[in-house]
Amino acid sequence: MAQVDAAFLRRWLGRVSEAVGREAGRLTELDSAIGDADHGHNLRRGFDAVAAGLENEPPATPGAVLAFAGRTLISTVGGAAGPLYGTLLRRAGKALGEEREVPDERLGEALRTGVDAVGQLGGAKAGDKTMLDALLPAVAALPDYAAAAQAAREGAEATVALRARKGRASYLGERSEGHMDPGAASSALLFAALAEVAAGE
Amino acid sequence: MSDTPLVGLVLVSHSREVAESVARLARGLAGGGVLAPVEPAGGTPDGGLGTSSEAIVAAARRADGGAGVAVIADLGSAVLTVQALLAEHAENAENSEHAENSEHAENAELPRDTRLVDAPFLEGAVAALVTASTGAGLDAVAAAAGEAYAFRKA
Numbered sequence: 001m002a003q004v005d006a007a008f009l010r011r012w013l014g015r016v017s018e019a020v021g022r023e024a025g026r027l028t029e030l031d032s033a034i035g036d037a038d039h040g041h042n043l044r045r046g047f048d049a050v051a052a053g054l055e056n057e058p059p060a061t062p063g064a065v066l067a068f069a070g071r072t073l074i075s076t077v078g079g080a081a082g083p084l085y086g087t088l089l090r091r092a093g094k095a096l097g098e099e100r101e102v103p104d105e106r107l108g109e110a111l112r113t114g115v116d117a118v119g120q121l122g123g124a125k126a127g128d129k130t131m132l133d134a135l136l137p138a139v140a141a142l143p144d145y146a147a148a149a150q151a152a153r154e155g156a157e158a159t160v161a162l163r164a165r166k167g168r169a170s171y172l173g174e175r176s177e178g179h180m181d182p183g184a185a186s187s188a189l190l191f192a193a194l195a196e197v198a199a200g201e
Numbered sequence: 202m203s204d205t206p207l208v209g210l211v212l213v214s215h216s217r218e219v220a221e222s223v224a225r226l227a228r229g230l231a232g233g234g235v236l237a238p239v240e241p242a243g244g245t246p247d248g249g250l251g252t253s254s255e256a257i258v259a260a261a262r263r264a265d266g267g268a269g270v271a272v273i274a275d276l277g278s279a280v281l282t283v284q285a286l287l288a289e290h291a292e293n294a295e296n297s298e299h300a301e302n303s304e305h306a307e308n309a310e311l312p313r314d315t316r317l318v319d320a321p322f323l324e325g326a327v328a329a330l331v332t333a334s335t336g337a338g339l340d341a342v343a344a345a346a347g348e349a350y351a352f353r354k355a
Contacts, residue, residue: 038251074285075309078251080278083285090289121284168277 003101009065015193017051030182034169039182046077066093088114108142129162131183138191149195156184207237208333209264213274217244227330237333240264252278269314269339275322320346
């Protein structure tokens with residue numbers, strides 16, 4: 001299997017920043033249906049700060065790249081996505097340790113650890129119509145990046161039919177049905193970007 | 202500054218106005234005498250609705266007199282942001298040999314004994330401030346704030 005280094009993860013997060021910038025309007029629109037209409041713009045602010053920081057002072061190890069990105073998201077997003085994605089990346093970064101290169105499988109394990117931490121922080125489970133509905137199937141498919149991107153996309157699509165059980169959308173009850181969860185939609189972008197960067201290697 | 206440090210209180214809300222108003226209300230209802238520090242951390246840096254981790258850390262550092270800091274948050278991202286900051290704080294304390302992090306630690310770190318208290322925002326703030334102002338420790342302040350959940354209104 002291939003090795004993952006800091007440059008690979010910097011390319012990933014740079015591509016996420018581009019995708020979130022491109023899709024911010026759609027994410028905020030999804031969030032205005034069942035949330036508080038800030039998801040896309042909050043995430044764009046966060047990932048812009050991640051991309052800028054990685055460019056100015058590129059960390060040398062994969063673990064440090066993810067830990068930096070996680071800390072930055074926690075401090076810049078301003079909505080629930082900040083601590084959730086921030087915890088995912090920070091915990092994944094910690095799990096990667098200080099090696100300069102890790103095999104794909106190790107990145108997969110680290111991201112699974114990060115997603116578990118998201119579940120603990122938010123208290124959500126699969127089927128609650130949250131980002132976990134995209135994240136859990138995605139990390140289960142790693143280290144196959146293309147399969148992970150597809151699983152995340154399908155997981156996000158499947159949230160349309162679900163009733164929200166966490167967050168502000170849960171107050172809507174059955175009126176939350178029929179809309180894609182914005183967090184699941186942005187999670188699908190994360191894994192689509194990972195697959196694109198991996199395919200370009 | 203009194204001789205014995207008092208537990209400080211931080212109120213984290215999505216709204217700057219709510220955090221400031223609840224802090225003012227708690228001070229008003231806590232009565233005369235020496236009051237424990239209570240610091241609002243509300244809204245985003247641009248004044249919008251949301252949560253600012255910088256504002257939370259800064260408020261906690263202002264509220265810290267050495268006896269610990271009790272944080273009460275309203276909902277959603279306010280709660281999650283405090284929890285994420287505390288998790289990071291605990292890990293950094295665990296492996297404090299991380300030399301590159303100690304630089305950040307100077308101004309980006311929560312005070313040592315910072316605790317997120319499970320309490321209703323307004324009632325918990327009043328209960329916590331009254332209790333903290335008596336010189337009670339962090340455990341007692343947290344318990345008093347949490348007990349505010351039990352005051353039935355109907």
